[in-house]
Amino acid sequence: MEQQKYYITTPIYYPSDKLHIGHTYCTVATDAFARYQRLRGREVLFLTGTDEHGQKIEDKAHEAGVTPQAFVDNIVTGERGVMDLWKLMNISNDRFIRTTDDYHVSAIQKIFRKMYDNGDIYKGAYKGKYCKPCESFWTESQLVEGKCPDCGRPVEDAEEEAYFFRLSKYAKPIQDLLENTDFLEPRSRVNEMVNNFIKPGLEDLCVSRTSFTWGVPVDFDPGHVVYVWIDALSNYITALGYDNDKYQDFEQFWPADVHIVGKEIVRFHAIIWPAMLMSLGLPLPKKVYGHGWLLFDGGKMSKSKGNVVDPYILAEQFGVDALRFFLLRTFPFGSDGNFSNELLIQTINTDLANDLGNLVSRTTAMVGKYFGGTLPGGMEENTQEVDADLTAKAAALQGIYAQQMDQYAPHKALDEVFKVIQRANKYIDETAPWALAKDLQANGPRLARVLYNLLETTRICGVLLTPFMPESMEKLFVQIGACAHCRTWESAGVWGSLSTAAAVTKGENLFPRVDAQQALETLEQAAEAQRKAALPALEIAPYTQEQVDFDTFCRSDLRAVKVKDCQPVKKSAKLLKFTLDDGTGTDRQILSGIAMYYQPEELVGKTLVAIVNLPPRKMMGQESCGMLLSAVHTEQGEERLNLIVLPDAIPAGAKLC
Numbered sequence: 005m006e007q008q009k010y011y012i013t014t015p016i017y018y019p020s021d022k023l024h025i026g027h028t029y030c031t032v033a034t035d036a037f038a039r040y041q042r043l044r045g046r047e048v049l050f051l052t053g054t055d056e057h058g059q060k061i062e063d064k065a066h067e068a069g070v071t072p073q074a075f076v077d078n079i080v081t082g083e084r085g086v087m088d089l090w091k092l093m094n095i096s097n098d099r100f101i102r103t104t105d106d107y108h109v110s111a112i113q114k115i116f117r118k119m120y121d122n123g124d125i126y127k128g129a130y131k132g133k134y135c136k137p138c139e140s141f142w143t144e145s146q147l148v149e150g151k152c153p154d155c156g157r158p159v160e161d162a163e164e165e166a167y168f169f170r171l172s173k174y175a176k177p178i179q180d181l182l183e184n185t186d187f188l189e190p191r192s193r194v195n196e197m198v199n200n201f202i203k204p205g206l207e208d209l210c211v212s213r214t215s216f217t218w219g220v221p222v223d224f225d226p227g228h229v230v231y232v233w234i235d236a237l238s239n240y241i242t243a244l245g246y247d248n249d250k251y252q253d254f255e256q257f258w259p260a261d262v263h264i265v266g267k268e269i270v271r272f273h274a275i276i277w278p279a280m281l282m283s284l285g286l287p288l289p290k291k292v293y294g295h296g297w298l299l300f301d302g303g304k305m306s307k308s309k310g311n312v313v314d315p316y317i318l319a320e321q322f323g324v325d326a327l328r329f330f331l332l333r334t335f336p337f338g339s340d341g342n343f344s345n346e347l348l349i350q351t352i353n354t355d356l357a358n359d360l361g362n363l364v365s366r367t368t369a370m371v372g373k374y375f376g377g378t379l380p381g382g383m384e385e386n387t388q389e390v391d392a393d394l395t396a397k398a399a400a401l402q403g404i405y406a407q408q409m410d411q412y413a414p415h416k417a418l419d420e421v422f423k424v425i426q427r428a429n430k431y432i433d434e435t436a437p438w439a440l441a442k443d444l445q446a447n448g449p450r451l452a453r454v455l456y457n458l459l460e461t462t463r464i465c466g467v468l469l470t471p472f473m474p475e476s477m478e479k480l481f482v483q484i485g486a487c488a489h490c491r492t493w494e495s496a497g498v499w500g501s502l503s504t505a506a507a508v509t510k511g512e513n514l515f516p517r518v519d520a521q522q523a524l525e526t527l528e529q530a531a532e533a534q535r536k537a538a539l540p541a542l543e544i545a546p547y548t549q550e551q552v553d554f555d556t557f558c559r560s561d562l563r564a565v566k567v568k569d570c571q572p573v574k575k576s577a578k579l580l581k582f583t584l585d586d587g588t589g590t591d592r593q594i595l596s597g598i599a600m601y602y603q604p605e606e607l608v609g610k611t612l613v614a615i616v617n618l619p620p621r622k623m624m625g626q627e628s629c630g631m632l633l634s635a636v637h638t639e640q641g642e643e644r645l646n647l648i649v650l651p652d653a654i655p656a657g658a659k660l661c
């Protein structure tokens with residue numbers, strides 16, 4: 005067995021909003037790689053976490069009226085937060101780092117000081133734009149039409165004291181690293197880095213800020229906080245115990261085998277991070293892999309576009325394993341892919357329900373039906389061409405799969421597994437076990453062989469699918485009676501590992517077929533409920549700026565009126581017809597658009613407020629003489645109306661002033 009340490013990481017997530025399916029994609033992929041390495045017998049350390057400092061978080065916390073720490077705690081450890089999501093998605097991380105953890109904070113101060121002491125960090129001036137009234141410092145790109153993005157007023161050139169990291173010094177070694185090694189993959193990202201960032205000239209990097217406080221303070225100059233990327237990137241070593249006593253694994257696990265990151269943050273991982281490590285005199289990670297984005301309608305998912313897809317809703321609807329599988333089966337890992345619910349349902353139905361699900365349920369059902377769950381001894385040898393084809397493909401699968409997984413191509417590895425699953429389903433049609441079963445006396449040994457070949461193929465595929473769908477494959481192993489040894493990596497490369505006497509049981513359907521229309525409707529409802537819940541709980545109409553003079557206001561004749569009768573208006577969903585006592589001795593009729601909020605009978609006897617000197621109006625063919633007053637507000641996106649109800653003691657006709 006290969007015994008080797010293996011260190012793999014995901015990016016650490018910004019807890020500025022709840023995570024969406026794009027974030028889940030990255031973590032599920034890393035989890036599948038980590039599980040694959042464990043399956044291969046390596047001692048894996050899989051790290052994920054959260055990147056909790058910076059101005060954006062400080063601003064969001066301010067908006068929410070809580071401290072930055074309380075804000076991030078809620079998103080990281082709160083209900084349906086980051087940690088809950090990883091638990092739900094069956095993420096097998098060994099460690100979780102939060103950049104607000106004390107050990108990390110003090111390690112960052114030491115790291116910053118080391119780079120300062122060796123001359124790679126120096127104090128300089130950060131040139132930018134200053135808004136005097138807001139006392140805010142902005143970069144050119146933050147301005148809106150050249151003005152302060154907060155107040156819209158003009159800004160002036162200014163300089164702010166800041167620390168800089170000598171990134172320029174490392175341009176040459178980094179270009180060598182990118183161009184002459186396989187440090188960064190896929191290869192297309194190398195050209196992007198070299199052409200867009202290195203060739204135009206790497207400038208020194210501003211690595212401290214004084215304009216906000218939510219960060220790690222520079223301990224020898226406390227007005228400054230460390231730039232969030234210096235703080236975040238260092239997590240990969242502080243989480244192993246570098247410059248702290250919390251962990252002691254640095255010597256064993258560093259350098260990392262791979263940092264899995266999304267394409268937009270490759271720049272930080274492939275340029276800034278190696279430069280920092282060179283400055284600290286530390287070995288470089290073996291690889292950075294920059295995966296593509298999950299797009300939505302061709303664009304990036306973002307909260308502001310309102311197109312974020314909630315992994316909780318999808319996992320609840322389709323199951324965690326089906327969702328994990330879909331993400332890695334469908335989209336080539338190194339490129340962008342378009343997410344859609346339709347595609348998700350189609351993948352579940354084709355690959356999981358039809359191909360894999362059917363293979364398992366047909367095979368286990370036949371072993372039960374023809375042999376009571378255990379194949380008889382004395383099965384025939386593999387003699388036919390179809391046997392040779394199936395067994396050869398199944399036995400060769402492990403090698404092909406490993407090649408693809410080692411190249412971070414899970415979609416291709418899965419493609420290979422499904423080719424074998426499809427081959428096995430075809431084998432059922434070719435060998436027609438039901439026909440053999442008609443004469444068990446004569447065909448028993450052949451039928452047992454056919455079914456064994458199917459069970460064994462299923463087992464091999466099951467082992468290789470474990471990193472993707474761990475829970476479902478456990479269930480599959482129970483159904484085909486696979487022993488502990490038959491679930492190992494080694495056994496997946498050896499045809500015939502499954503005992504011929506394995507106890508087979510047809511269990512629950514592993515992947516039920518999804519009714520597309522029904523599922524899409526349920527998803528739509530869940531998304532709608534979530535959109536509503538995200539709307540402000542309570543909204544009141546904006547105040548009118550225009551003033552009304554006192555005399556004009558007093559010309560409105562407001563009176564207390566008593567409801568004598570109230571009826572719905574035919575063909576109108578909105579209107580109620582009121583017969584009112586207004587104190588004059590003659591009944592007054594008013595029509596009011598409040599049928600959605602009240603039952604007519606509950607209003608009879610109430611004392612309401614009416615404006616009585618409005619000109620009469622016809623509504624739905626009936627006359628309305630005045631208007632009843634209500635209070636209006638919006639709750640969770642829906643308008644609410646409440647009639648103004650006066651105490652009963654107020655007589656009809658009393659004037660309101």
Ligand code: MSP
Binds near residue numbers: 014019026265266
């Ligand atoms: N905090 C930084 C990472 C610091 S690592 C030292 C960060 N956080 S993030 O929360 O914004 O993004 C985390 C990861 O999620 C990134 O790799 C990013 O590419 C990935 N994704 C975010 N949206 C995504 C998609 N729509 N599709 C695929 N991955 C996406 O960046």
